[in-house]
Amino acid sequence: MREEKHKLRNGLVLPAVGFGTWLLSEGKEVEGAVIEAIDAGYRLIDTASFYGNEKGIGKAIGESGLDRKDVLVTTKLGAESKGYEETLRAFEASLKKLDTNYVDLYLIHSPVPWGARSDGMEYMEANIASWRAMEDLYRERKIRAIGVSNFEPSHLDALLKEADIVPMVNQIEIHPFHVPKETIAYCRKKDIVIQSYSPLAEGRIFSAAHLEEIASAKGRTVAQIVLRWHYQQGFLPLPKSKTPERIRENIDIFDFELDAREMARIAKTNL
Numbered sequence: 001m002r003e004e005k006h007k008l009r010n011g012l013v014l015p016a017v018g019f020g021t022w023l024l025s026e027g028k029e030v031e032g033a034v035i036e037a038i039d040a041g042y043r044l045i046d047t048a049s050f051y052g053n054e055k056g057i058g059k060a061i062g063e064s065g066l067d068r069k070d071v072l073v074t075t076k077l078g079a080e081s082k083g084y085e086e087t088l089r090a091f092e093a094s095l096k097k098l099d100t101n102y103v104d105l106y107l108i109h110s111p112v113p114w115g116a117r118s119d120g121m122e123y124m125e126a127n128i129a130s131w132r133a134m135e136d137l138y139r140e141r142k143i144r145a146i147g148v149s150n151f152e153p154s155h156l157d158a159l160l161k162e163a164d165i166v167p168m169v170n171q172i173e174i175h176p177f178h179v180p181k182e183t184i185a186y187c188r189k190k191d192i193v194i195q196s197y198s199p200l201a202e203g204r205i206f207s208a209a210h211l212e213e214i215a216s217a218k219g220r221t222v223a224q225i226v227l228r229w230h231y232q233q234g235f236l237p238l239p240k241s242k243t244p245e246r247i248r249e250n251i252d253i254f255d256f257e258l259d260a261r262e263m264a265r266i267a268k269t270n271l
């Protein structure tokens with residue numbers, strides 16, 4: 001079966017599955033996992049300044065033997081780093097750590113600083129100033145695609161009123177226990193590619209009996225049927241693992257198909 005990819009509005013093609021790196025520690029742990037992931041076939045590595053592991057990711061890509069252009073890297077502007085100048089500064093710091101002169105995909109990590117009790121609307125002016133800086137970096141070809149993360153329709157509405165460039169990606173939490181329908185519908189309407197983070201619900205899917213049943217009937221693992229569910233809905237999942245066999249298992253989802261009944265049963269909804 002053909003492995004479909006995601007073509008962004010500007011023509012950049014993203015692979016169908018990316019490798020998540022949150023909680024992989026800087027140094028040997030993240031380097032080993034990323035080398036394993038590249039060897040298994042992943043060509044999109046997802047990090048963030050917040051994860052504290054950009055150095056190891058840059059090193060692993062450098063040592064992979066692949067051309068830089070053949071491995072795409074996403075990193076993110078810290079949730080606390082908002083404003084035009086602050087965004088330029090944070091972006092340069094990420095470039096330096098990643099040991100590269102461009103980033104494939106740069107995202108505003110969150111509309112709201114971590115821990116702030118807010119719907120985020122009072123931060124939109126600062127987010128828009130960050131977006132202006134990202135648009136400039138994009139025009140200077142230091143970033144190949146720009147987007148956001150954790151943005152809901154209200155944040156997207158406010159950003160779209162001011163933006164020259166509509167975000168190309170929104171990275172949001174999606175898994176069988178959490179399907180944010182309104183944000184998904186909004187992104188589809190505006191042609192914003194949806195990346196699903198915590199696609200395995202941080203490991204919580206493995207205790208769901210109905211997923212175990214579907215997986216065993218299919219002769220696949222629970223991780224594989226859930227990642228296939230993401231893929232068949234047009235989401236780009238970013239599974240994380242530090243375990244070599246799981247890293248391989250999570251990208252091996254292109255030779256089977258879930259039917260409409262199985263899709264509906266996985267999340268008990270069909271979008």
Ligand SMILES: NC(=O)c1ccc[n+]([C@@H]2O[C@H](COP(=O)([O-])OP(=O)(O)OC[C@H]3O[C@@H](n4cnc5c(N)ncnc54)[C@H](OP(=O)(O)O)[C@@H]3O)[C@@H](O)[C@H]2O)c1
Nearest residue numbers: 020021022197198199200201202223239240241242243246
């Ligand atoms: N934009 C954002 O705000 C945001 C927020 C959260 C996450 N993310 C991104 O999304 C990525 C993935 O999300 P996540 O790390 O929260 O969680 P996840 O990918 O949903 O789940 C990771 C957990 O599942 C386990 N696991 C992975 N594959 C498995 C398999 N085949 N069988 C059994 N267990 C398996 C992992 O264990 P081992 O590692 O021990 O194998 C780990 O405990 C992150 O790494 C990050 O890149 C972004």
